[in-house]
Amino acid sequence: MDISVVSLFPEMFAAVSDYGVTGRAVQNGLLKIQCCNPRDYTTDRHQTVDDRPYGGGPGMVMKTAPLEQAIQAAKASVAPGATVIYLSPQGRPLDQEGLVELAQRPSLVLLAGRYEGVDERLIEAEVDEEWSIGDYVLSGGELAAMVMIDGLSRLLPGVLGHHLSAEQDSFAEGLLDCPHYTRPEHYRGRAVPDVLLSGNHEVIRRWRLKQSLGRTWLRRRDLLQKVELSDEQNTLLAEFIREHND
Numbered sequence: 001m002d003i004s005v006v007s008l009f010p011e012m013f014a015a016v017s018d019y020g021v022t023g024r025a026v027q028n029g030l031l032k033i034q035c036c037n038p039r040d041y042t043t044d045r046h047q048t049v050d051d052r053p054y055g056g057g058p059g060m061v062m063k064t065a066p067l068e069q070a071i072q073a074a075k076a077s078v079a080p081g082a083t084v085i086y087l088s089p090q091g092r093p094l095d096q097e098g099l100v101e102l103a104q105r106p107s108l109v110l111l112a113g114r115y116e117g118v119d120e121r122l123i124e125a126e127v128d129e130e131w132s133i134g135d136y137v138l139s140g141g142e143l144a145a146m147v148m149i150d151g152l153s154r155l156l157p158g159v160l161g162h163h164l165s166a167e168q169d170s171f172a173e174g175l176l177d178c179p180h181y182t183r184p185e186h187y188r189g190r191a192v193p194d195v196l197l198s199g200n201h202e203v204i205r206r207w208r209l210k211q212s213l214g215r216t217w218l219r220r221r222d223l224l225q226k227v228e229l230s231d232e233q234n235t236l237l238a239e240f241i242r243e244h245n246d
């Protein structure tokens with residue numbers, strides 16, 4: 001996937017282009033991340049990228065001209081048909097379903113805003129979709145853009161090895177993850193659940209699924225409203241609830 005980010009702080013994106021799963025995806029040519037800095041499109045001596053808001057009030061707004069030119073440059077640097085996305089608290093809440101949708105796109109231009117935001121007329125003229133990573137206010141859109149890049153890159157074919165398939169991610173099934181354990185077998189007086197030492201992969205699969213279902217029921221019952229459970233999942237959840245209430 002071809003992604004170009006419009007940001008005043010392009011260096012921040014080393015966090016996804018140079019490290020971990022996303023860094024390997026870039027190295028393997030499965031993900032391409034470029035940056036366009038509006039400051040490179042300023043014409044004044046001070047390279048001004050912000051301006052005072054009409055109507056007064058605190059803070060500044062990103063100047064339209066440098067931003068517009070940076071967006072055009074970003075669109076030109078990715079495969080045709082790019083979706084231009086603005087990260088902001090006013091956007092559609094990002095969830096796994098949204099990441100699956102975004103991972104299908106041929107290319108993305110991500111607009112990471114700073115200051116109090118972007119002129120509404122530029123959003124109307126240039127932005128296709130607004131997305132939010134949560135109901136809170138960050139200092140800029142860069143971290144939100146990186147969250148989106150990280151989440152969708154895991155869904156790109158070939159990015160996760162065979163042992164880490166995205167389909168197995170519990171959130172792929174709309175559930176919370178099961179507990180995980182590794183050596184030592186006994187840690188601070190706590191043992192690893194026997195089932196995980198049994199070597200019986202089917203029993204382990206059912207135990208992990210039951211734990212995911214039970215944790216979702218205990219911690220995020222709202223998520224259970226959104227998923228249609230299979231007969232096996234309903235049986236395991238009922239078992240978990242019965243054991244929990246005993």
Ligand SMILES: Nc1nonc1C(=O)N1CCN(Cc2ccccn2)CC1
Pocket residue numbers: 087088089112113114115116117118131132133134135136137138139140141142144
């Ligand atoms: N939550 C989030 N999910 O995506 N982005 C955020 C987020 O908090 N931010 C901080 C403010 N930035 C600039 C801004 C300010 C006001 C209106 C529009 N844009 C955008 C990115």
